[in-house]
Amino acid sequence: MSILESAFSRMFSSPQERGVSTLINDFSPYFSYGGIGTSNIKVKESLKLAAVFNAVEQISNDLAKTPFALYQDINGNKERLVNHSADFIVSKQPNYLMTPYTFKKLIGVSLPLRGNCLFEIISYNNGYPESVKYIPWDDVTDVVLSKGEMFYYVNGYSKPLMSSEVLHFKQFSLNGLVGISTITFACMQLNLALKTQEFATVNLDNKGVRQGVVETDKVIKDKPGIVKAWRAAMGEKSADRVVVLDEGMKFNPITITPQELQIIEQQKFNIEDIARWFNIAPHKIKSLEQSTNNNIEQQSLDHVSDTIQPLVTNIEQEFTKKLLSSKERTTCYFKGNINVLLRADIKSRGEYYSKMGTIGVYSRNEIRRKEDENNGPDLLDEYLTPTNTYTEKQIENNLRNSKNEKNPSA
Known part of the structure; x- marks a missing residue:
């Protein structure tokens, strides 16, 4: 028996026989599969709550809209590696069944509902990634930590998958290795919301008769x-x-009346509490009672920085860790562009570009590219600098050049 076969034969035995730590069984009270703890609420049942469905929909949509790309840092300048297979997977075609949008949206849906999202990495013979295959977290029967390596036991697979063979995105975690879903912790609150909704429905079916x-x-x-x-x-x-x-x-x-139960007030409270569980601004799930024209823009910015940015960073680092070789990781990295989520109205965007272009943060051609416009003349590649911000050295050079132009023989 080869060393590899011997290793795999140990993996197929029970965790006790293997003498390794089984992460799912050790933390099973926290995990979300079909049901959740001692409550009867299930993931699909929780989606019957409009606030839960809309929270997951909003988060996954914003994540799906965020473009990811592979860059290489060359002496402080970044260059897009469009010809790399990993960039093709992330930005063009994860597999023949999915678009990049559905790929990222699936991650955004799975994380809050399951706490984890798993994809198998399909590689070419040369080791470069070719595509990714989605594995429903419910199909994962066990996750084992053995000698510093993680192994994923999946229904339908004859051998466990190693951590290097999967993209494993995880949400809140107690061990840093396996995530825990939002639904798991929120089950009691969501169960109350479902019961409130059910009571209102039954009361209507009974035409108010108790x-x-x-x-x-x-x-x-x-x-x-x-x-x-x-x-x-x-x-x-x-x-x-x-x-x-x-x-x-x-x-x-x-029986108590809907008024006695304060159904309407309870439903409003449930919406606010669900927003807290999913770390999303109430106005994003269509609760506008606490929103005004003055604060809704700030809430939208907070949504991007507090809700979406952590997810984007999580995905960036998992892409970089699993889709690139150790040598490539020294200079290459994935980047998610959340600027697409910060696009304001035309007036605000124009003022922003004007400031950034005037102080030399962006060239005018870079601004055109951000607006999906073709490059203009080469002159627009030059960076502008306000005259009132010149350094002493720049002023001296300008004076010297001016004197030389007036007196070429000097």
């Missing part, structure tokens, strides 16, 4: 008949239905 008892001081001989008559009357779909209680009978409800 459970209760019929009281009377007299002895009633035909009790089943009274119950049957009551149900028949209350089951009518007519809006002008009338129920008559005679013989001094009274109906006393035994």
Whole structure:
């Protein structure tokens, strides 16, 4: 038996026999597969809440809109490596079934709902990445840490996948190796929100009629008949239905009303709490009560910096670590351009470009490229410098050049 076969034979045995740490089993109370802890809420059930669905949709859409590209740092200048296979995967075609948008959106959906997102890296014979294959986190049966290497046991795979063979994006983590979903921690709050929503639905189905008892001081001989008559009357779909209680009978409800439960107030609270769980501004999930024209722009900036930027950084580093060789990582890196999420109205964008172009941060051709315009004349590649910000050396050079032009023989 070869060394490799011997190693794999140990992997196929149980974790106890292997003498290794199984990350999923050790932390199983925190993980989200089909169900969540002791609550009966499931991931798909949580998406029935409009605030949860919209939070995941907004985060995944913003992540999907963020373009990623591979760059190389050459003496302080970055150069786009468009011919590298890793850049092609990230920016053009992750695999023949997905576009870059759906690839990134899948990551944005899986992380908050599952805590993890896994892709197998398919490589060419020369070792360069060719494509990536999505692996649903529910198909991962175990994650094992053995001698400094992680192994992923996946349904349908005859051998475990090593960490170098997968892109593993993880969200909040207690060990830095396997993520935990937002749904896992928020299950109690989300369960309350679902129950509130269910109560409102049932109350509407029952047309506001509640459970209760019929009281009377007299002895009633035909009790089943009274119950049957009551149900028949209350089951009518007519809006002008009338129920008559005679013989001094009274109906006393035994359930609490939506008003007593403060359903509307509870639903508003649930929306705000869901926004906190998903670290997203309330206005992004269409809750505008606390938003004004003055603060909504700042909230949008906070959304990019506090919600999207951490995800982008997470993905940048995983791409760089797994899709590049150790030698390439010394000068090459992936970068997600979140500027596309910060595009304001034309007036604000024009003022921004004007300032950046005037102080020499961008050349005018660079500004044109940012607006998806073709390059202008070569003159527009020159950087502008305001005359009132010249250094003493620049002033001296300008004076010297001016004197030389006036007196060439000097």
